[in-house]
Amino acid sequence: MIAVLVIDMQNAFFEEPALKRRQEEVVAACNSLTSAAREAGANVLLVGTQHERDKSTWSLNMLDDDQGFIFRGSEQANFVPGLVTADFPQMVKTRDSAFFGTDLGMRLRNWDVETVILAGVSAHNCVAQTAADAFAHNIRVIYAAEALATENPESAEAVLRVLTREYRQRVLPLDEVLKLLKGP
Secondary structure: EEEEEOOOOOOOOHHOOOHHHOOOHHHHHHHHHHHHHHOOEEEEEEEOOOOOOOOOOOOHHHHHHHHOOOOOOOOHHHOOOOOOOOOOOEEEOOOOOOOOOOOOHHHHHEEEEEEEEEEOOOOOOOOHHHHHHHHHHEEEEEEEEEEEEEEOOHHHHHHOOOOOOHHHOEEEOHHHHHHHHHHO
């Protein structure tokens, strides 16, 4: 089985100018991907980051800088306008990897998932960390190229090169991913 994970498509991340310029394009690609997944009977999970104001969920860099980010209930924590979210399950994370401190592994096992298709932001960070942990769980990864975004293209290219070479993960154009979901 295949599942689609849409990661961190939240207002806070698109405050970054490099991501803001691609917001409509990435939202449209994510919507095409989730629509195709729904038609194919594949599971979709929307993953978002949220933190508490009391610092209990903050990462080391947030603690070092004494600067919180994406607080629960804030406008920053909301999914970006235009992203189709209706009827899709959602999961909250507090670290880069969607596996860390969540029930993602259990959800994927319950769905009999062998492959995840990843979309969202940031390709060099949260998406990549989730992909590395998927490998550790013996789950194959496909990246939907047009449905990925990053504010740091050089880092994303380097990280994805390692993940595709060492972990045998694949970056595919969106049209190929959509064909894969539709099956033979």
